[in-house]
Amino acid sequence: MKKNSYPGKFIAFEGLDGSGQSTQVERLAKHLRRIYKDLPNKPSVYATKEPSTGVFGGFIREGLRERWRYGQIHGPLMMQALFVADRAHHLENEIIPNLIKGNTVITDRYAFSTIAYGAAEDRELWDCLIAMNKTFLEPDITVFLKARPESSMNRMKKSREHLELYEKEAMLKRVFSNYVKLSQIYKSFRTVNGECSISEVSREIRAVIEKEFDLKQ
Incomplete structure (x- = not known):
């Protein structure tokens, strides 16, 4: 993947479904906005997610909710191509x-989700999925919220009425192994214990970001 050579900072959150990425993205964005308002250049914070709100993202979300038949797009490679x-x-x-x-x-999610989830469905796709994402920017920091599959499943069962396409425990175990493997390959990965309380996880993430970006409070 390409190094970020732009003036802005790029942070991605990764982890299993139910590990709390969306909550932590919101909390980190709010925290950084407080810090940035006192800086001379006052940079903005732009929080986003994948699938995006674009035309491809809308189609993907319908598929994750299983509103169209998965087999219609010929399996995991075509899904990850989307x-x-x-x-x-x-x-x-x-x-x-x-x-x-x-x-x-x-x-909230980026290229590493494609590799972790796609290769969990078909392990022979690992190299192909890495190649498909090779030309994209690598984040300056990739926060990996490390939560065990059983913990993530318990959280989802308590908070959701319907589980999506990839939200099965056997699948999540394979995804988890892939994330651990990715964390050993890509230098941007910073692993955070995703099984602590929301506040504890937030504090650990803030410490990582402030250290890496040399943000003094």
Whole structure:
């Protein structure tokens, strides 16, 4: 993946469904906005997510909710190809324009989700999925919220009426193993214990970001 050479900072959150990425993205964005308001250049914080709100993202969300038959798109490779197309659109229209402006971009999921989830369905796709994402920007920091599959499943069962396509425990175990493998390959990964309380996880994330970006309070 390509190094971020833009003036803005790029942060991605990764982890199993139910590990709390969305909550932590919101909390980190709020925290950074408080810090940035006292800086001379006052950068903005742009929080986003994948699937995006673009045309590909909408189609993907329908598929994750199983509102169209998965077999219609010929399995995991085609599904992840849709995520890659959505990511290209997301980068071009949202992420890179904000990085050019010097803003900090925080995304709830990114390229590593494609690799972890796609290869969990078919392990022979690992190299192919890495190659499909090779030309994209690597985040400055990838926060991996490490939560065991059983913990993530318990959280989802308590908070959701309907589980989506990938939200099965056997599947999540394979995804978890893939994330651990990715964390050993990509230098941007910072692993955070996702099984602590929301506040404890937030504090650990803030400490990581402040250290990496040399943010003094």
